[in-house]
Amino acid sequence: MIKHFLSLSSFSSPDLQALIDRAHFFSLETKHPDKIRHLLKNKIFANVFYEPSTRTRCSFEIAAKRLGAEVVNFVPENSSVKKGETVYDTLKTLESLGVDGIVFRHSDDHVFDFLHHKFDLPLLNAGAGKNEHPSQGLLDLLTLHQEFGKLEGLNVAVCGDIKHSRVAGSLMVAAEKFKFNVFLCGPEGLIQETRNVHVFKSHFDEILPKVDAIMMLRIQLERHDELELDPVSYHKQFGLNQKRMNTMRKDAIILHPGPFNRGVEISDDIVEHEQSRIFKQMSNGVFARMAILEWAIQGNRS
Numbered sequence: 001m002i003k004h005f006l007s008l009s010s011f012s013s014p015d016l017q018a019l020i021d022r023a024h025f026f027s028l029e030t031k032h033p034d035k036i037r038h039l040l041k042n043k044i045f046a047n048v049f050y051e052p053s054t055r056t057r058c059s060f061e062i063a064a065k066r067l068g069a070e071v072v073n074f075v076p077e078n079s080s081v082k083k084g085e086t087v088y089d090t091l092k093t094l095e096s097l098g099v100d101g102i103v104f105r106h107s108d109d110h111v112f113d114f115l116h117h118k119f120d121l122p123l124l125n126a127g128a129g130k131n132e133h134p135s136q137g138l139l140d141l142l143t144l145h146q147e148f149g150k151l152e153g154l155n156v157a158v159c160g161d162i163k164h165s166r167v168a169g170s171l172m173v174a175a176e177k178f179k180f181n182v183f184l185c186g187p188e189g190l191i192q193e194t195r196n197v198h199v200f201k202s203h204f205d206e207i208l209p210k211v212d213a214i215m216m217l218r219i220q221l222e223r224h225d226e227l228e229l230d231p232v233s234y235h236k237q238f239g240l241n242q243k244r245m246n247t248m249r250k251d252a253i254i255l256h257p258g259p260f261n262r263g264v265e266i267s268d269d270i271v272e273h274e275q276s277r278i279f280k281q282m283s284n285g286v287f288a289r290m291a292i293l294e295w296a297i298q299g300n301r302s
């Protein structure tokens with residue numbers, strides 16, 4: 001059976017830890033690119049993004065190239081999608097053309113449910129609606145693990161539009177696996193209820209002094225029908241700024257999956273604050289995706 005990379009929930013915690021360790025190994029190999037350039041030689045991946053992306057698409061491409069693979073970047077706007085071709089037929093076409101794996105992003109939460117059993121090559125979830133973003137989850141775990149040397153028992157707050165965030169979705173799955181705590185903060189109505197025993201609703205200003213990490217999320221206006229955001233009042237209530245940073249522990253770190261809206265959920269000066277690991281997350285995105293691509297090919301070798 002083909003092994004797809006669709007959700008962190010399908011991995012055991014030791015298997016996820018092995019992926020984190022492999023990603024960390026790749027992070028140490030940047031000075032010796034020749035040592036790893038053969039690992040996916042002669043493989044071809046297709047990047048198929050039906051939603052915009054900067055970090056995920058570029059880092060999957062760089063990850064593939066670092067391991068010696070080639071990449072086809074499929075752009076729906078310039079393709080036969082414009083002539084009515086369906087998602088299934090588009091992916092099936094790429095499979096027929098001979099790619100070895102498809103990195104796929106779509107706005108439908110459940111897009112993989114009807115696709116995954118119809119393909120004889122690995123499908124890699126690069127973001128499915130507001131459901132899961134498992135490669136982002138892996139890079140977030142890598143960043144936390146590099147920082148604290150462990151995941152179990154950590155306290156991570158997430159503040160923002162959690163209801164529409166696939167990043168928060170994957171983090172909550174990971175919290176269950178590794179037994180760390182996630183505290184959800186943000187506007188009432190944008191925080192989902194959860195039955196995960198490691199996830200708690202919380203008050204932003206009360207939880208900030210207690211956490212190891214705060215992950216800020218933007219309001220995903222593209223997933224709201226009617227919400228009108230007043231950036232100034234949002235920032236006052238839920239923005240991370242120097243005043244709030246002053247209440248945090250000096251060893252606590254700031255995370256944000258990007259893209260970030262400076263001055264809304266995070267103030268301009270905090271993006272590159274010494275406690276910020278936002279750009280570290282982006283770098284780790286390449287290493288995490290190298291581990292995922294390698295897993296996808298090795299796990300499917302007969």
Ligand code: CP
Pocket residue numbers: 052053054055056057127136257258259
């Ligand atoms: N974090 C993230 O998924 O960013 P992109 O939308 O730019 O890929």
